[in-house]
Amino acid sequence: MSLWLNTKRVARYGLIGFIRNGFVSLAAVSIMTLTLFVLSGLMVFGAALDATLVQLTQKVDVNVYFTTNATEAQITDVKKMLEGMPEVASVTFVSREEALATFRERHKNDQLTIQALDELRDNPLGATLEVRAKQTSQYEAIAKFLTTQQSNGTSGGSAIDKVNFYQNKTAIDRLTNIIDTSKRIGTIVAVVMGLASLLIAFNTIRLAIYTSRDEIxxxxxxxxxxxxxxxxxxxxxxxxxxxxxxxxxLLLYPITLYMSAPLQRFLGTFNAFSYYAGNFPFIFFVIMSFGIALGALSSYLAVRRYLRN
Amino acid sequence: MLLIFWRMIQYDKVTKIYHGGQHAVEDITLHVEPGEFVFIVGHSGAGKTTLLKMLFAEVLPTSGAVYFDSRSIGELSNAELLRVRRNIGTIFQDFRLLPTKTIYENIAFALEVAGKDDDDIRADVPHVLELVGLADKMWSFPRELSGGEQQRVAIARAIVNQPAVLIADEPTGNLDPINTHDVLEILKKINNLGTTVLLATHNRSVVDAGGKRVITMDQGRLIRDDKEGKYVL
Structure with missing residues (x-):
């Protein structure tokens, strides 16, 4: 018998079985919908966690303060060295004038400070380099490198006045811990919930096939x-x-649309609907392939139990 | 082995012990020739069903061997076993139709697994349903038919591939006397066309009216084998 004829018959019986065993199909589809919903929830949760962590990470930096008499060449030397480090994500130069303007802006309501500043003949602020690491755990290495340069006095190192990492160290360490713990808990929750819903879906399909054991x-x-x-x-x-x-x-469309605003209030910049709309091909692929693979594999394993020679 | 060669069905010192030590069949040796009609009688639990199931390997013997067309059933490959099963029609007391398939699809299924193409199936199914008097029920589901009608569908499915052997395990157990008579008449007709029929029953009147070979079993043992027997227990 031709393979094509067999395949056609198998596909037709599969479709007929799906329609005629309406109640069983409804139960299986309901449970699998819940499973896939949990999976999609985990995907959105993961993306929200990542976005929030990225946002928090971006708020952390290490500032290198230069002495007021540091030359441009010395600052450029340090900047180049930092940019050459694999841990460094970005280095932003803030000139003495920009630093002063920012200072004035920040203290514009503090007349006493502004007055004191005006009385000084020269700009008391040095230029600054704002350094961002790729990961929060890498700040310590960057700070260590900078302090070594400072104490050695090599290249632009002699022009470094201070590195503010050690003042921020406690805050950075705490944030690193929070990020690591959130990721770990997120992974555990995802794995546990994923496994639980997988088992429920698998058992539902097994039950659906159990009703057909005599037929088999x-x-x-x-x-x-x-x-x-x-x-x-x-x-x-x-x-x-x-x-x-x-x-x-289909359900994710209205749900992410409705949940976007409250989630954004809670999580900051993360927008669930934008994530859903922007990553639709990826979400479609993951949900569909997971659902189809789960359905096919569960059926395969369940029927095997009742197949004899 | 030479003797076995030309015999259609041969049970050779067959014993079946189920888990828990229950001896379902004990040391049975018998043979059946092509075209025979054989009643297998005995009380419930005598081993009739086990004996029949061993012919299509739904149950395997604990010792001894069952031969079909000189091949030991227990030594067949999976593909060979499937071919043997397609050459043995089976009818059961509880009909065992596929509940989610129509009567047409139930019979077509047996033809499909035998590799028939769609044109043959479209021709054969109505024909065999006409033979059992159910041509008008082709698109019904089994649950919409009476017990007698369901059993006739089961017969139609069993004979549609023109098997060499038809096994009927208590086919009239759930039927009233009129349906019992009808089913028996159909089986006799099939036998007259050359199909070997093995029919297990504990219905005395069915056996006594038959005038056929009767094998009597008791507690797993073969106690009588009469060429034109009666129900004696």
């Missing part, structure tokens, strides 16, 4: 090959995954 027995007796028995159930499993995936993708 009859198919065995009339001489149907393994794949001819298994195929329609796997097609039905794939349909459970496909329909559930579609439902979840």
């Amino acid at each position: 027995g009859v198919m065995n007796i009339v001489g149907a090959g393994r794949w001819y028995v298994r195929g329609p159930f796997m097609i039905a499993g794939i349909l459970y995954g496909f329909v559930s995936g579609l439902i979840v993708l």
Whole structure:
């Protein structure tokens, strides 16, 4: 018998089974919808966590304060050295004038400070380099490098007045801890919830096939090959995954739209709807392939139990 | 082995002990020739069903061997076993139809697994349903049919591939006398066309009216084998 004819028959029986076993299909699709919904929730949660962490990380930097008589060449030397470090994400130069303007702006309501500043003949502020690391844990290495340069007095090192990392160290360490812990907890929660919903979906499909165990027995007796028995159930499993995936993708539209504003108030810049709309192809691929794979694999394993020689 | 060669079905010192030590069948040796009609009788638990199930390897013997067309069933490859099963029609007391398939699809399924193409199936299914008097029920589901009708569908499915052997395990157990008579008449017709029929039953009147070979079992043992027997227990 041709492979094409077999495939056509298996696909037709799978579709017929999905439709005629309406109640069983409804139960399986409902549970799989919940599973895929948990998965999509974990994806959005993960993206929100990442966005929030990136946002927090960006608020941390190490400032290198130069002496007021530091030359441009010395500052450029230090800047170049920093930019050459693999840990460094960016280095921003703030000139003495910019530093003074920022200072004035920040203290514009503090007349006493402004007056004291006016009485000084010269700009008391030195130029600054704002250094951002790729990861918060890397600030210490950068700060150590800078202090070594400062004490050695090599290149522009002699022009460094102070590195503010050690003043910020406690705050940075705490943030590093929070970020690490959040990531770890996020991963554990994702794995546990993912596994739990996977088991529930798998068992639901197993129950759905359990109701057909006599049918599988009859198919065995009339001489149907393994794949001819298994195929329609796997097609039905794939349909459970496909329909559930579609439902979840459709539901995510209004849910992310509605949840965006409250989430944004809580998490800052992260916008759930923008994430959903901007990453739709990726989310579609993950949800659909996970749903279809789960449906097909669960059916495969469940039927195997009732397949005899 | 030479003797086995030309015999269609041969049970050779077959014993089946289920888990828990229950002896379902004990040391049975018998053979069945092509075209025979054989009643297998005995009380419930006598081992009739186990004996029949061993012919299509739904149950495997603990010792001894069952031969079909001179091949030991237990030594067949998976593909060979499937071919044997397609050459053995089976009918059960509880009909065992596929509940989510229509009557047409139930019968077509047996033809599909045998590798028939769609044109043959479209021709054969109505024909076999006409033979069992159910042509008008083609698009019904099994649950919409009476017990007698369901059993006739099961017969149609069992014979549609024109098998060499038809196994019927208590086929009239759930039927009233009129349906019992109808089913029996159909089985006799099939036998007259050359199909070997093995029919397990504990219905005395069915056996006594048959005038066929009767194998009597008791507590897993073969206690009588009469060429034109009666129900004696």
